[in-house]
Amino acid sequence: MTDLKERVVPIDTTGDAPPRWTVPQPVRDAGKHLGLVVLAIVMLYPVIWMVVSSLRPSSEIFRSPGLVLDSFEARNYSDGWDALSSPFGHFLTNSAIVVLGCIIGNLVSCSMAAYAFARLEFTAKKLWFGLMLGTIMLPIHVIIVPQYIMFSNLGWVNTFLPLIVPKLLATDAFFVFLMVQFIRGLPKELDEAARIDGAGHPRIFLRVILPLMLPALATTTIFTFIWTWNDFFSQLIYLTDPEMYTVPVALRSFVDATVATSWGSMFAMSVVSLLPIFLAFLIGQRYLVKGIATTGIK
């Protein structure tokens, strides 16, 4: 809309040009900042409110939309921590094990596949590469039934294996693609030099390429961390024994078990479950932004 207003400039008939009738730049910028800050607050308000509410007595959650704490109440946290069959720390540990396994799996398997796609020539490479890209868009729901049947026949239900083993097999094609893009950007002369020195592909990969692709590995690590930590669908399907629950599955059972009775402790554990994501975001922001900008992943 502003552009229309701007274009209606009083026609200068006198000859000594009066200033164009527009809002001065500093004022416009201030307005823009004000709007953006208000929007940012509106967007983050629910999350901040949840954090604040988790520190209030449960009864107050339904009465105080404000963000100011009158008193500091840690009881929700101690209540929530012990509300389920195991202390919440147990679920945090389970999630941490799954996340760690997935990170290692992705780093090893995706970087190997990426090296082959970026640097080696082989039969029907285009076909394989196209297939790999195609699997990026494959919904997990399409493969979950046969996968479940296979893992259940192997006796892997209620273990972490169905969550970790696929990552060891480079099935997160996103990261293969991200790493391929990165390796393509590295100068080929480095490989050639190593080859002249007598290095084979495993050596070039380990000694030349891997050390140079640390930023791509960092991006992969952070995204794997956040996605696996948040992942609910496959953890819900494969982990049905409360002993094996990860954080999202535990939180969900918490919700269904205690509806409307203890929002305070539920909020408290929700905050606990979001904390690692938030920390990963703070630490890895640079890589996250780079990662989505180059591959468009979420």
Added chain:
Amino acid sequence: MSAIGELQRLSAAKGSPPRKRDNKAAFLFLLPWFAGLVLITAGPVAASLLLGFTDYNLLQPPEFNGLENWTRMLGDERLHQSLLVTFKYVLISVPLQLAAALGLAMLLDRGLRGLSFYRSAFYLPSLLGSSVAIAVLWRQIFGAEGLLNQLLDLFGIQGRGWISDPDTALSTLIVLNVWTFGAPMVIFLAGLRQIPAMYYEAASVDGAGRFTQFRKITLPLLSPIIFFNLVLQIIHAFQSFTQAFVVSAGTGGPSDSTLFYTLYLYQRGFNNFDMGYASALAWLLLLIIAAFTAVNFWAAKKWVFYDD
């Protein structure tokens, strides 16, 4: 720059001259990926196609039943409802989300101070949005005595149980998806950076207003990225599961108003262990997503502008 651009290029490229091949090394490096393709991705895709023509409950061996699963879909009213809910969700939330993403990206572009602060603030919800914790929060906010109604109360407006009312339950999930516009926004921001500033300078010398500049410069040059975001977010939205599951306690209620397709598939497969039917449903989902993507690619010829 993107996986989609890469796919388009692959399909257009002609065979390159043969070079020295390292089949043995490539095989070793690709071994894990190859095993994953057979066992975890492509293999199960084929297996679920076959299972879609069987009756299978995990206990007895699968029994071939011809087209029964597929004809059953025609009369399955909950399936129709889930399709309706999912289409509504995708077709409303994705355009809104992308419009918000593009609008904010344009506001943030052009050397605004504090860019990284705003970018972080708007991006954070994208990371949190798919978690169970945020779904729990949503359940409170839009509940009968939730945060939204408390706020409305301050203005003397009588609220309602947004989640318990079938007319509004889905809207709360649409709001949640729009809330996560930060990820496409970051992609738009990266795209806007690629547009040379001199285009705008030249246009403005020629007397083009902001709106004309947007229409004639920004939109065409950004169209590949808009297209990319559109394809990706549609695929993504079709797969939404967690929020509907947590908000409705796994039922898709009230009155199946939040019965996402994936939720229905989960219920059939993993509550009823109706694995044959669930496999057929999975394939239908794949076909629907493929059809949407194909239409998108087809329509792209009309509006996406490629510089090279």
